[in-house]
Amino acid sequence: MKIKKRILASGIIGLAFSSILVACSSGANDENNKQLTGTLTSVGSTAMQPFVEEASKSFMASNPGVQINVQGGGSGQGLTATVNDTADLGNSDIFAEEKEKIDASKLIDHKAFVVGIAPVVHPQVGVTNLTQQQLIDIFTGKVKNWKEVGGKDQAIVLVNRSESSGTRATFAKFALKDNQEFRGNGAIVEDSSGTVRKIIGQTKGAIGYLAFSYIDNTVKALTLDGVQPTNENVTTNKWLVWAYEHIYTNTNGKNKQLEDAFLKYILSPEIQNGLVKKLNYIPIIDMKVERDASGKLK
Incomplete structure (x- = not known):
């Protein structure tokens, strides 16, 4: 009788331990398998447009729950739309501070590459x-x-x-x-x-x-x-006519998690050393000089 009780107790303990393991394993899988969902609108520079379109396609292929709509229109339109929060991402060939009637304090600058x-x-x-x-x-x-x-x-x-x-x-x-x-x-x-x-x-x-x-x-x-x-x-700044390609987000953007994920993807070594160079842009890391918004070398 005592043996049966010990076996029963061991079984209960084992079952409980297994349940804990399963629960922990399930929680980890849920976290790892959590998929991004939502829609981003990207507006602005047509000089950047080929890159943003290609990067968006590959990002959406890996994240089927995400839709990224890419539009041109010029840097001014991208900055204005992002300040007004009618676009999530504002693509610009210039610093927001350089553009008249743009409140740069409402924007966060993400330098994507150089052109x-x-x-x-x-x-x-x-x-x-x-x-x-x-x-x-x-x-x-x-x-x-x-x-x-x-x-x-x-x-x-x-x-x-x-x-x-x-x-x-x-x-x-x-x-x-x-x-x-x-x-x-x-x-x-x-x-x-x-x-x-x-x-x-x-x-x-x-x-x-x-x-x-x-x-x-x-x-x-x-x-x-x-x-x-x-x-x-x-x-090396021997050729003087170049610009940072910026992706601006609104400081109060409504899709921050998705914006951050896409920007992290764009700045990843995979994209910087792959798509950026493939389309004849210049990765930030390759630059031997740095310029400020006034155009002066730092």
């Missing part, structure tokens, strides 16, 4: 290099024909981004030395980098500017004062 920006022309203008002063003269309307800078006898056709564009702001600040005469008057103005590339590639005499990630064999990137527009030259 170089270059003047690009129709491949048959007959010019491969310009001095910075020649470039300024072209975009301020002082030079109107390519023959004036060593090219063909052909009228210059300016192709600009809209005033809300961070690519335009960066180009004006660093390529044109923030020249106050640059207003884009008389130029073709487009909201999309992709459209700018298409127009330049199809329009004789055209000149505009694009992020390195948009430059292909339909257009010709120019050297400036003999300096090549390459990622390597950007990392």
